[in-house]
């Protein structure tokens with residue numbers, strides 16, 4: 001019984017999160033005394049696939065076919081489930097991003113597998129299979145036990161590290177037998193809302209709340225994000241007011257993110273906001289109110305006026321970048 005890890009690519013390239021997934025699957029495989037098979041769907045060069053071996057995959061299946069040009073959940077989930085069945089894999093691992101959230105339940109149904117959605121650590125135990133995840137909007141951690149023979153696990157962003165583990169490696173073509181007629185989706189047009197870094201992909205997020213007072217004050221937030229190569233985010237009232245687009249809204253009713261570094265400028269830190277950001281590795285908060293709940297979640301806090309503090313962050317970030 002091997003572990004299958006599905007790796008999404010972006011224009012033929014893997015991201016750091018893909019290699020983290022392989023590292024995570026390898027650590028589960030070590031615990032279970034088995035090996036890791038990676039599955040890549042779509043056009044990816046052999047050199048790029050070779051990178052996966054550095055993190056412990058011993059076999060890479062490449063499924064390349066025109067039907068995969070459109071991310072059709074039915075076709076992708078069938079391909080992944082077929083790869084698991086054909087290769088005797090009883091655990092399937094993938095990211096808990098938009099793609100993983102769409103695919104994992106469908107794969108679980110096909111494989112009659114129990115699903116752990118949003119795991120935050122390695123399985124606590126393999127037999128019985130128990131994995132930790134955040135529950136109650138991140139207020140608590142729960143351990144979920146899966147009793148079915150097959151299991152599907154989606155890993156929360158930034159929950160595992162890169163672990164180099166180079167092993168001999170084989171790359172094979174994989175044909176899941178998908179017919180063109182099975183493709184039921186047609187993409188009519190793609191309109192990019194923004195060219196900015198996506199929140200879900202960002203290592204650093206610069207976020208701001210109602211403490212900014214007005215939309216025209218967002219210049220330094222944008223500038224800090226630009227200097228740091230970060231994405232921008234906001235609290236819900238800010239997007240409700242139309243100061244920022246809804247795609248930036250994080251929290252219980254917005255996006256749930258877990259960047260390495262999260263800046264919160266003028267955000268009170270209401271529980272509904274923290275539900276979306278509390279898994280960030282490091283939180284830096286700036287607020288005039290020493291009693292603001294954001295300071296309970298922050299690793300670093302500055303009690304101060306963002307009108308004074310934010311420009312200093314921008315200058316510090318610029319001189320740091322210039323010194324590199």
Ligand SMILES: Cc1cc2nc3c(=O)[nH]c(=O)nc-3n(C[C@H](O)[C@H](O)[C@H](O)COP(=O)(O)OP(=O)(O)OC[C@H]3O[C@@H](n4cnc5c(N)ncnc54)[C@H](O)[C@@H]3O)c2cc1C
Nearest residue numbers: 209210211235236251252253266267268272273287288306
């Ligand atoms: C069902 C439900 C779901 C919700 N979902 C979400 C969600 O997904 N995401 C979300 O964000 N909220 C959500 N909310 C709203 C949430 O409860 C809070 O109202 C919201 O997060 C507050 O946003 P804020 O911190 O920007 O604004 P405020 O609460 O108004 O806080 C502004 C902060 O800025 C500080 N400040 C003011 N001036 C300055 C200054 N010059 N310098 C520095 N600091 C300053 C203040 O001290 C204050 O702490 C939800 C609420 C409900 C009921």
